[in-house]
Amino acid sequence: MGRDAGSDRPGHPGRPRRPRLLRLRRPAEPRRGGRIPRRARPARPRRRRPTRRAHRRREGLGQGPLDLRGAPHQRAVRRAGPRPPGARPRARQVLGSEVYVHQSRVNYLPGFRGRGFYWHSDFETWHAEDGMPTPRAVSMSIALTANHPFNGGLMVIPGSHRTFVPCVGETPVDHYRASLREQEIGVPGQAHLTRLAVEHGIDQFTGTAGSALLFDANLMHGSGNNITPFPRSNIFVVFNSVENTLVEPYAAPAPRPDFIAARWFARLSR
Template sequence: MTIMDTGVEDVYPTRVTGAAEPFDRVDPTVWGADGDGPVDAATLASHDAKGYHVVEGLLSPAEVQAYWQELVRLSGDEQLKADERVITEKKSGEVRSIFEVHKLSALIGELVRDPRILDRARQILGSEVYVHQSRVNYMPGFRGSGFYWHSDFETWHAEDGMPRPRAVSCSIALTDNYPFNGGLMVMPGSQRTFVQCVGATPDDNYKSSLKEQEIGVPSEHDVTKLAAECGIDQFTGSAGSALWFDSNIMHGSGNNITPYPRSNIFLVFNSVENALVEPYAASKPRPEFIGSRDFTPVSR
């Protein structure tokens, strides 16, 4: 543990010089209890052990169609393409992600407040929550590029100033996820290990890292060790299913060379008791559309 210049204790130091040393997480994965929300005791226990759980059929087929049409509308908005919140593929220039989408789309803004989602986030984190980040992800057929292994919390801690891994992500599939079209891979139980990364954070690192991350990625040695200890699961399922996963779980995705596109809505909830401070390993915070500093609790 180290003490930042601000006097705030850094329990998860990263972006180090020299060798990285993974260490045990000191915080729980599940902060709430059975009876605090819609998640039953068995599912909570599974989420605590694995760092993730899947909800089949979270959205109905009609809802999936409505949100899919919204994604098509957003990706086809020529004015929006000039917005910094729109991230394009490094090689093809196609839309890869649109950030802060719950503010750009009234439909997705309502989804954030949906009890099926909000109440589950509150229960897992054991508190009121706010939206740390939202986005829609597009992985087109044939040309969709994946993302190397990483822990979201490592980046959110280093570059956004998130003190502890008291955040949870919800990835809602709007297309069928097959084993072969670039579906998300997770290492079950890896959320219990914090993997330090090596190297100083460049200024405005987000401008390149959102297309291809180079700083804030674990070493091949550490990935190999975690995989040997935890194994690798892959999120597959029909459109409308949702993957809930801990902010510190090691995850990544491969390229999509199949004809089948893969798209999802990605919502990150952080506990209001875990509000951001100054970045732990960057000169300044990333923009608000990537790491919100509005800690107002989400209400229905």
């Protein structure tokens, strides 16, 4: 089944509990450095001398962003503090229910040779390949290093979360192995991107280490290359509604592994 089959526009059951959220047209403003208490900010990853095996693995990834997901990395994400004070209440407020962590990852864009990610909606992939029924999820991006306009900072099209753009093409088996390096399937066409950008404009998330941005699962976003000496590292934590748990994939031969998309969960206690 192609990714665009039967995907007119997934519904969005449930309503935010505060009426003012219904008037939102733009993604949440970033929480600048200082808003998250210093003691609760994510710790910068320690530099370690790479082993021969790790070096080969880096070469295999090319010069794209190093996107670490899965059980070993989730432990590291938890130690770095992926839930700063107020993260869960904000996710609950936006989604109108209890939440759980659908996915967490560390995104590392090295200096000089860091390649960005092309424009995409996370929900398009989560819907097609994970079986997420509706875009009732939000992502929180937490800066581990300074996010400048010039070192591959996250770009977003504010307001694009109100339009679902289905993508064409068959989803290959184990597509996640390639898409974590560079996504070619599940990306929107240029005509759709142009229309959204002309209608809504483009914003960028910048800030010091500890800054955070909460954005909709269907928001169109991407990042450019980083040819500066300054690396850009972020933690991404995805909160999904407990009323929006995963089913069978809508356009993939099999679900992605649990370390990519959680099919078991516990409600967050804080």
